Amino acid sequence: MTRTATQTTIVPNTLLLGVDAATRHHENFPAYFEEFLSLVKTHGSPQEHTLIIKLRTIDSAYFLTTGKLEEVKKICTQHQIEQVIISEALSPQQERNLTDYLECAVIDRTRLILEIFQKAALSAEGKAQVEIAMLQHEKTRLAGKGAGMAQQLGVAGARGGPGETLKERERRHIDLLIHRLKKQLEKISQTRQTQRKQRQSSNLPLLCLIGYTNAGKSTILNLLTKSDVLAQDKLFATLDTTTRELFINGKKRALLSDTVGFIQNLPTRLVEAFKSTLAELSYADLLIHIIDIANPSWQQHIRTVNELLTELGVVDKPIVHVFNKCDKIEMTPELNQAIELYQPYVTISARSKTGIQPLINFLDQSVPQKTEFTSA
Numbered sequence: 001m002t003r004t005a006t007q008t009t010i011v012p013n014t015l016l017l018g019v020d021a022a023t024r025h026h027e028n029f030p031a032y033f034e035e036f037l038s039l040v041k042t043h044g045s046p047q048e049h050t051l052i053i054k055l056r057t058i059d060s061a062y063f064l065t066t067g068k069l070e071e072v073k074k075i076c077t078q079h080q081i082e083q084v085i086i087s088e089a090l091s092p093q094q095e096r097n098l099t100d101y102l103e104c105a106v107i108d109r110t111r112l113i114l115e116i117f118q119k120a121a122l123s124a125e126g127k128a129q130v131e132i133a134m135l136q137h138e139k140t141r142l143a144g145k146g147a148g149m150a151q152q153l154g155v156a157g158a159r160g161g162p163g164e165t166l167k168e169r170e171r172r173h174i175d176l177l178i179h180r181l182k183k184q185l186e187k188i189s190q191t192r193q194t195q196r197k198q199r200q201s202s203n204l205p206l207l208c209l210i211g212y213t214n215a216g217k218s219t220i221l222n223l224l225t226k227s228d229v230l231a232q233d234k235l236f237a238t239l240d241t242t243t244r245e246l247f248i249n250g251k252k253r254a255l256l257s258d259t260v261g262f263i264q265n266l267p268t269r270l271v272e273a274f275k276s277t278l279a280e281l282s283y284a285d286l287l288i289h290i291i292d293i294a295n296p297s298w299q300q301h302i303r304t305v306n307e308l309l310t311e312l313g314v315v316d317k318p319i320v321h322v323f324n325k326c327d328k329i330e331m332t333p334e335l336n337q338a339i340e341l342y343q344p345y346v347t348i349s350a351r352s353k354t355g356i357q358p359l360i361n362f363l364d365q366s367v368p369q370k371t372e373f374t375s376a
Contacts, residue, residue, distance in 0.1 A: 012082040012105070014045050015075060018052040019064075019088050031297040032264070036087040036109075038214075043116050049079055062101065063094040069101065076102050085112060089265060092141050110137065110267045117270060125188045128181045133269040135181075139174050142167055205254045205367055207246065208281050210309070211290035212301035213261025216324045218242075219350045220290060221258045224360070241280055248364045257284075262308050264300070271311060278312055286367065287319040288359075293339070293347070294328035302342070320366070321345040322359055 018033045033052065040047060053068050062069055063086075076084065083105045090098070090108040099106045107115075114134050121127040209217040221227060225244035246256040257280055281287065289305060291298055302321075309315065321342040327349040329335075339345055346362050349355035 011046055013080055014047075014049065014083045014085060015072075015079070015081045016040055016045075016047060016050040017072065017084055017086045018050065019055055019086060020052060021055040021058060021088065028297050028300070031295070033087065035264070035297075039109075039112055039116065040085060043085075043112055044119075045083075045085060049075070049081065051075060059094075060091075061093060062097050063088070063090055064098070073102055076104060083107065089267075095141070109265060113263070113267055113270065125185065128184050128188070129273040130270075132178055132181050132185075133267065133273040135174050135178050136269045136273075137267070139171060142171055142174075204245075204252065205285035206257065206280075206283055207254050207286045207288055207363070207367070208257045208259060208284040209288050209290060210259055210281065210305060211261060212292065212295075212305060213263050215261065215290040215292040215301070216350045217258050217261065217290045220288075220322070220324070220348075220356060220359070221256060223350060223353055223356050225256055246363070248360060248367075253363070253367050254285075262305050264304050266308065271308065275312065278314075281309070281312065281314045281317070284314075284317060287314075287317050288322055289319055290322050290324050292325050293323040293335075294325040298323075299338070320362060323347045324350050327351060327355070 016037070018036055020029045020033075037047060037050075051072065053064075053071065055065060055068060057065060059065050059069075064072060072084070075081065081102075081104050084098070084102060085107045086098075087109055089110045090106070095106055095108060114130070114137055117130045118134060121130045209221060211217050221242065221244065225246055227242075227244050241257055241259055243255055243257040245252055246254045259278060259281065260274060287309075289302070291302060295301065309317075321339070321344070323339055323345060326347045331347070339347070344362070344366075346358040348357075348359050
């Protein structure tokens, strides 16, 4: 428990459960687990108790097999665990069954990411997008609650009784909230369309920074455009699209947009909710794919980004691969050979303007000079 002069924050006793499941095909489970711990850190949950288990199969009802279920239950009892955060996505049934069996709250990967987005959203658009995804997630969790609601009303077993009515009422309430939020997003989208037309009339090419979360996109945007966009060493520091003017050698050459970072198993509802924001990518003249080359899973990260681009319908766009954080590792012949597969590419370090000079040189040579403007 943490106390301040104005409020008391109660932090639940939490178990972090990493699951190395053969059916999930994690290429590098240690890196995947580290990413999970980073998600938990960004979420603000404690990391005092951790457990890694291996699963050969997934149980349809509990996700965990009987033996592993008993093992986790024993640890929860021993340490008086109040909350379990699991590294994998659960079905509504699995989440309910685990909650009942372990007698504590259960947060799966999907809810963990949703709650991180909820805390990180700053703009009205970002907040509405995350709220829609959260409400849609909650709606899936209503299934199977009818009996419980009926018991609360003293009509257990009554077919079509008040309990079912309460569940339906809650579902209609959620649908109404989603409808209102979508209407709000439509108005914001219209404003975005107007802004997009104004940008297109300037005859400047649009460049979009894309990449895995925490690859350094916002830092690079700040260096290239002398901006002060929030850039932190944590996952999903940026949710809202930010566009700035890009000057090279004193000439206004393009507009540069930062976008939300991607991640493995990004909840489908978040992808759907953010499609209006990510639609900016379909108007890009060049995609600048930022890759954290110091991360052991950098090739998996590239595949994840490419898969999400395909899901968004953003295909056949010119793209440059920017391998960032080269100062953190040794650029061995084997590594240089591996990145040669991703053409065109540049290697940089976003620690300074000097470190990103290779990217500036590439953009100077590759971005068409549709119209020339000189800086003031």
